[in-house]
Amino acid sequence: MFEIIEKKFLNPTVVKMTVNAPLVAKKIKPGQFIILVAHEKGERVPFTVADFDREKGHVTVIYQIVGATTMLLSEMNEGDCLSDFAGPLGNPTKLEGVKRAVVIGGGLGCAIAYPQAKALSNNGCEVDIIAGFKNRDLVILEEEMKAVSNNLYITTDDGSYGEKGLVTDKLRLLASKKKYDLVIAIGPVIMMKFCEMAAREFDLPIIVSLNPMMIDGTGMCGGCRVRVGGEVKFACVDGPDFDGHLVDFDSLMKRNRSYAEEEQKGVAKHKCRIGRTEP
Amino acid sequence: MANMQQNKTPMPLLSIEKRCTTFEEVALGYSAEDAVNEAKRCLNCKNSPCKTGCPVGIDIPEFISQVAEGNFEEAYNVILKSNCLSAISGRVCPQERQCEKHCVRGIKGESVGIGRLERFVSDYMRAKKKVFPRNDKTGKRVAVVGSGPAGLTCAGELLAEGYNVTLFEAFHKAGGVLIYGIPEFRLPKKIVEETVNSLKERGLNLVTNVVIGKTLTIDDLFEEGYEAVFIGSGAGLPMFMNIPGEDLIGVLSANEYLTRNNLMKAYLDDYDTPAVKGKKIAVVGAGNVAMDAARSAVRLGAEEVSIIYRRGEDEIPARAEEVEHAKEEGVIFRLLTSPEEIIGDESSRVKAIKCYRTELGEPDASGRRSPVKIEGSQFEIEVDTVIMALGTSPNPLIKNTTPGLDSDKRGRIVTSDGITTTREGVFAGGDAVTGAATVILAMGAGKEGARKIKEYLEKK
Known part of the structure; x- marks a missing residue:
């Protein structure tokens, strides 16, 4: 069993959760993910790592409440235990030798972009972060991102905080003034797709982190397959980072919708249990 | 005089109507009467050709003659000498291509229902819940990676030989393909759980949620004091x-x-x-x-x-x-x-x-x-x-993180004799070595793996 050490709402639908998992904490690196199961009859859900503390044996994930499992997780509290927690899975982001990087996080993607920026910054790399959100209420990790970057640029769709506009506008502006040697973009697939297009205009390499549906996360179910450079790749063992210039974002967006219907049914099933006094 | 009935004693089955609505097991198993009747069809051939078809080398005529006499526990003991997972293999082995293919009764009529008898005997003993003694006389620690048929068999054999065995499983439940792959209607999960539990009663240390190659590497295992490692990580990525x-x-x-x-x-x-x-x-x-x-x-x-x-x-x-x-x-x-x-x-x-x-x-x-x-x-x-x-191709997690462990261009672990890898103290078997194959071949490899590990540790 894996105890929840800390749980905190970062905004009304985004939760930060730190779990005691010493074996995972010992090995995990930015870019890798874990699979957790909340309870005995729960599903296996992948989360890319948001932070870790090797000495304390703690691993932090940040999730948005979207389906039955994340809803259930958000109702668990410090001291409660997750039934399973396995990892690290996938490959760490290749950050060695990068001198000047721009890291882009879109919404919840900031949770995954943050440890990468932190690792780059610890390596002595100059890091600019562009963090995009829908509006002021949804901003997360501002202080943390500020602490690990040379410049933090926050954009919001409605201009209620930071600059009004899209992360791609900011990326184009920065790239036209500064020479970066790497772009990292993590967020909704559509955002990563447009970041890739912008990076291509400036001939910059770009790494994207994909989070497709998966069951086992260890290279068995094939649910996380993505088309990269015309070949079938598996996000769990070949990724989750890929060369953004090679990813077929359109087919990924289609596949991500596969279980949307079932997920909503799951939410409905879960909701109707709340407040019921009889089984 | 043998029972000269041409066909196998029929296997009682769940009705077809019922099958379409439930995941319950389809083949219901022989009664004691069915089993004795079927066992009496065996001619007890002197050269026992059936044995040549068994990947784990069960003394088939001997166990069947015990069944014919009604000595079911004795029959089980004969099987157990070669196979500690017979409730599973009795259900999922392709017998028609192995033992039963060589049965003399199959020349005119149907072969003896060897698989059905193996299953009957195992189920009879499951109901009796025999407890096996613990034995850790060697005091040596062995790590087994993967709790599918190869790993479970290897662990079982090593426990019997007096080794201290830790079985690592990446998933949250033990059993490998027996749990995630083969459906309930063909192999009830209760049987796999019982098998795992019986190994635990015999001293097995089962560790779930640990992905070898990721959470711990093979090198970490040696550093932690394991003296030999068996890799039974199975097949991986779907094609x-x-x-x-x-x-x-x-x-x-x-x-x-x-x-x-x-x-x-x-x-x-x-x-x-x-x-x-x-x-x-x-x-x-x-x-x-x-x-x-x-x-x-x-x-x-x-x-x-x-x-x-x-x-x-x-x-x-x-x-x-x-x-x-x-x-x-x-x-x-x-x-x-x-x-x-x-x-x-x-x-x-x-x-x-x-x-x-x-x-x-x-x-x-x-x-x-x-x-x-x-x-x-x-x-x-x-x-x-x-x-x-x-079909599938082998899982890349272990080969990618184990220096000195060679694999071929299709990703299968290379061995000199089917079991011994290019890395000292590391043995492998099952789908990780052969590519996708059957449960019983993996069990055979697990058994052979245990034998090689014993040989290696005794020499060391």
Whole structure:
């Protein structure tokens, strides 16, 4: 069993959760993910790592409440235990030798972009972060991102905080003034797709982190397959980072919708249990 | 005088109507009377050809003659000498291609039902719950990676030899393919759990949620004081056809389809993992995994389930009994048919699969006659779900993180004798070495792995 050490709402639908998992904490690196199961009859859900503390044996994930499992997780509290927690899975982001990087996080993607920026910054790399959100209420990790970057640029769709506009506008502006040697973009697939297009205009390499549906996360179910450079790749063992210039974002967006219907049914099933006094 | 009845004593089966609505086991098992009757069909041949067909070398005539005498416990002890997972192999072995293939009674009529008898004897003893003594006389620690048939067998044999065994499993539940792959109706999960529990009672240290190659590497295991390692990590990534339309919603691997149902129990309402419930389902391939997927689809309420296979009836690789049961349950066999494209609707969901007809040509590298496309024979089958059951390639996690452990270009671990790897103290067996094969071959490799480890540690 894996105890929840800390749980905190970062905004009304985004939760930060730190779990005691010493074996995972010992090995995990930015870019890798874990699979957790909340309870005995729960599903296996992948989360890319948001932070870790090797000495304390703690691993932090940040999730948005979207389906039955994340809803259930958000109702668990410090001291409660997750039934399973396995990892690290996938490959760490290749950050060695990068001198000047721009890291882009879109919404919840900031949770995954943050440890990468932190690792780059610890390596002595100059890091600019562009963090995009829908509006002021949804901003997360501002202080943390500020602490690990040379410049933090926050954009919001409605201009209620930071600059009004899209992360791609900011990326184009920065790239036209500064020479970066790497772009990292993590967020909704559509955002990563447009970041890739912008990076291509400036001939910059770009790494994207994909989070497709998966069951086992260890290279068995094939649910996380993505088309990269015309070949079938598996996000769990070949990724989750890929060369953004090679990813077929359109087919990924289609596949991500596969279980949307079932997920909503799951939410409905879960909701109707709340407040019921009889089984 | 032997019982000269021409055919096997029939296996009692769950009714076909009931099968389409439940995941309960289909073959119900022999009664003691059935078992004795069937055992008496054995001629107890002097040269016992059946034994040559058994990958784990069970003394088949000896256990059967004990059954014929009604000494079921004795019969079990004979099996146990060679196989500690007989309740499982009795259910899932392709006996018609192994022991039963060589049975003299099969020349005129049907062979003796060796698998059915093995299952009967094991189930008889399961009910008795025999407790085995603990034995850790050697004091040496061995790590076994993967709790599928190879790992469980290897662990069982090593425990019997007095080793201190830790079994590492990546998933949250032990059993490997026996838990995630083979459905309940063919192998009840209770039997796998009992097997794992009996190993624990004998001193097995089971560690779930640890992915060797990631959470811990093989080097970490040696550093922690394990003196030998057996890798039984099984097969991994599912293969796809590389035809247009495989990215559509409604196309999935048999591994995913089966894992949702078996490991995650998606077919039960109180589990959170969603089930994939198509109405018209095509399963591509005709191995055991394909049969398992097709028969699961029937039980999940599909209206039409077809197997699409590019060769003919004689080439079907699945166990004969599974093919027979699939047909009884209404699965349509579209043989000499090969998919060319999967067609989607405007919202990218599967709506049809386009296939062509084939005819059989010359034998290929596998020794089977290879399918040749008949030009202009294309046709479409209306489906909403396509399940690819084309086999798997080995999991790359361990080979990528273990220096000195060689693998071939298909990713299989290289061994000098089927078991001994290129890294000292590391042994491997099962699908990780052979590529996708059967449960019993993996059990055989697990057993051989234990023998090699014993030999290695005694010399060390």
